[in-house]
Amino acid sequence: MLTALEALARLREGNRRFVEDQMRVASDSNPARRARLVSGQEPFAIVLGCSDSRVPAELVFDQGLGDLFVIRVAGNIVAPSQIGSVEFAASRFGTRLVVVMGHSQCGGIQATLEEILGRASTQSRNLRSIVDRIRPAIEAMLASRNEIDSCTIMRDAVRANVSASADHLRRGSDLLEQLIRDDGLLVVGAEYSLETGVVNFFDGIPAG
Numbered sequence: 001m002l003t004a005l006e007a008l009a010r011l012r013e014g015n016r017r018f019v020e021d022q023m024r025v026a027s028d029s030n031p032a033r034r035a036r037l038v039s040g041q042e043p044f045a046i047v048l049g050c051s052d053s054r055v056p057a058e059l060v061f062d063q064g065l066g067d068l069f070v071i072r073v074a075g076n077i078v079a080p081s082q083i084g085s086v087e088f089a090a091s092r093f094g095t096r097l098v099v100v101m102g103h104s105q106c107g108g109i110q111a112t113l114e115e116i117l118g119r120a121s122t123q124s125r126n127l128r129s130i131v132d133r134i135r136p137a138i139e140a141m142l143a144s145r146n147e148i149d150s151c152t153i154m155r156d157a158v159r160a161n162v163s164a165s166a167d168h169l170r171r172g173s174d175l176l177e178q179l180i181r182d183d184g185l186l187v188v189g190a191e192y193s194l195e196t197g198v199v200n201f202f203d204g205i206p207a208g
């Protein structure tokens with residue numbers, strides 16, 4: 001199994017190919033590869049990303065069948081089933097890198113901002129359960145601001161939500177805490193730009 005930093009390098013390399021229109025691994029997901037994976041999998045990274053149709057993890061990292069263990073939920077929130085999914089992959093497959101990936105223009109973040117600013121309100125209890133998970137990190141971020149430039153606020157809200165989700169994974173599970181402490185598990189936060197296709201890893205990257 002790759003170490004967390006090796007896995008991170010592979011994701012960065014794949015995203016570079018995606019941005020430069022040089023994709024190759026994703027298109028390699030042929031019947032032979034499928035057949036080899038029937039007996040087992042060793043995904044080298046776990047990605048918790050948003051359900052947004054414009055941010056499919058396998059494509060933006062140019063990865064194929066069996067490479068990534070992907071959890072997608074609107075707003076890349078962390079609820080118990082997301083923690084359980086990460087625990088499952090990290091303990092079952094030995095995967096050592098977890099990436100929480102938000103993105104620009106995220107509808108879940110926009111909806112939460114509109115709620116906080118009193119411009120809209122969510123009627124559905126189910127949808128509210130997502131907004132309520134995003135809300136605390138954004139409220140804390142807004143509380144430290146004086147000026148309200150909507151572009152800056154939106155960008156910082158996406159980042160605050162990613163950092164909160166990553167932090168939740170680092171601290172919200174005894175199993176993950178133990179793997180981080182003793183076994184080289186790394187949880188990082190990233191943001192994908194719809195405009196450029198670039199994934200920027202900005203949270204939890206070890207120095208050096």
Ligand SMILES: [Zn+2]
Pocket residue numbers: 050051052074075076103105106107108109
């Ligand atoms: Zn989104």
